[in-house]
Amino acid sequence: MDRPPPAPGALRAAGLCLPIALSAILLSGCVSGTDDPTPPPESEGSAAPDGEAPTEARDPIATSSYNASAEGSDLRFDLYSLERHGDAMAVLSLAVTNDGSENAFVMHSLTELGGQASAPDGVSLVDTEAQKRYMPLKLTDGTTCHCSSWAGSESLAPGATIETWVAFPAPPPEVEQVVVTTPVTPDFLDVPITTAAAPDDAIAEAPVAEPRILDIRAFEDDIDGGSSRSESGDETQVLLSSDVLFELNESALTPDADEALSLVAEEIDASSATNVQIDGYTDNSGNDSINGPLSKDRASAVEEKLDRLVTRNGITFKATGHGSSDPVGDNATNEGREKNRRVTITFAK
Structure with a gap:
């Protein structure tokens, strides 16, 4: 069941933005070595890459002296290599x-939110052309990063260095460079992928969990029109506000719905899609016995309308209602509930 919206018709801005910031500091100068560098401890089931010179003897391929880490404003982050170790791992x-x-205490600067402390499991590789983000591999327990950990060595004296490595699912062979992202630095652009001169079998053959390769979606909001959209490399998802499509607690389309759905139908006609998924959602007002059928009826109404508006043959529509599950906003606020009252339409580009 819907609560009356505070201002009818408008889907408020969600503050969405592109997930990849196009900024970085890329240098090729030498890195000052430490007098007594401490090699990073190994994670369980993992080993450091063989055949690598100590970092003080090598020049970094990319450097960021700027960071947003709360663990030390004078931390410097250097990348030394991104190498393929076999066909499946980089x-x-x-x-x-x-x-x-x-002294600095470095524990969470490279860690994914809720991830493994003192490990670089928050670093990722981004293929901007294919719009894919490659997350660090996990061991078969599903939680331990396939990387080196510096647990026990978090205290970093002035001039000291923590060296670490992290394994990823390898991008396709034709991908020669990627963007490297971390939680605290600007993105490192155009980082080359090379092939290890002596691939480390202990790394490449370590049992790992299913790789995480995520779609990068670009978002747009039409505040006045009550819609937003997200796009990945091969898929479009249009989100339409139920406050525009329907009257309060009703499932019959309003006249305002015609224009919005006509535009979506034109996109579907121009796409390669053969299947269109329509999902209805409500806020958490009322209970599941009301919200479930209401969300399904609304999705079905959109399905019937699009089936009439789309002129291309060979397209199958499927409508599903989810009630108040999968909220995208905070149901404790009017704005959040308004975001949750929605119908999404998903189809291939």
């Missing part, structure tokens, strides 16, 4: 150096 070697005059 290994990134990187380091964190304390360029400040006081």
Whole structure:
């Protein structure tokens, strides 16, 4: 069941943005070595890449002296190599150096939110052309990063360096460079992927969980029109506000719905789609016995309308109602509930 919206017809801005920031500091200068570098401890079931020179003897391929880490404003992040170890795995070697005059305690700077502390499981590779994000591999327990951990060595003295590595599912062979992202630095652009001179079998053959390769979606909002959209490399999803499509607690389409659905129908006609998925959602007002049927009826109404508007043959429509599940906004606020009252239409480009 819907609560009356605070302002009818308008889907408020969601503050969505492109997930990849196009900024980085890329340098090729030498990195100052430490007098007594400490090699990173190995994670369970993982080993450091063989045949690599110590980082103080190598020049980084990319450097960021700027970071947003709360663990030290004078931390420097260096990338040393991104190498294919076999056909299925790529290994990134990187380091964190304390360029400040006081000790730093580095535990979460490279960690994914809710991930493994003192490990680089928050680093990712991005193929901007294919719009794919490659997340670090996990071991078969599903939680341990296939990477080196510096647990127990988080205290970083001035001038000291933490060296680490992290394994990813390998991008396709034709991908020669990627963007490297971390939680605290600008993105490192155009990082080359090379082939390891001596691939490390202990890394390449380690049992790992299913790889995580995510679609990168670009988002747009039409605040006045009550719609938003997200696009990945091969899929479009249009989100339409139920406050525009329907009256309160009703499933009959309003006159305002005609224009919005006509535009969606034109996109479907121009696409390669053979299947169109329509999903209805409500806010959490009322209960499941009301919200479930209401969301299904609304999705079915959109399905019937699109079936009439789309002129291309060979397209199958499927409508599903989800009630108040899968909220995209905070049901404790009017704005959040308004976002949750929606119908999404998903189809191939």
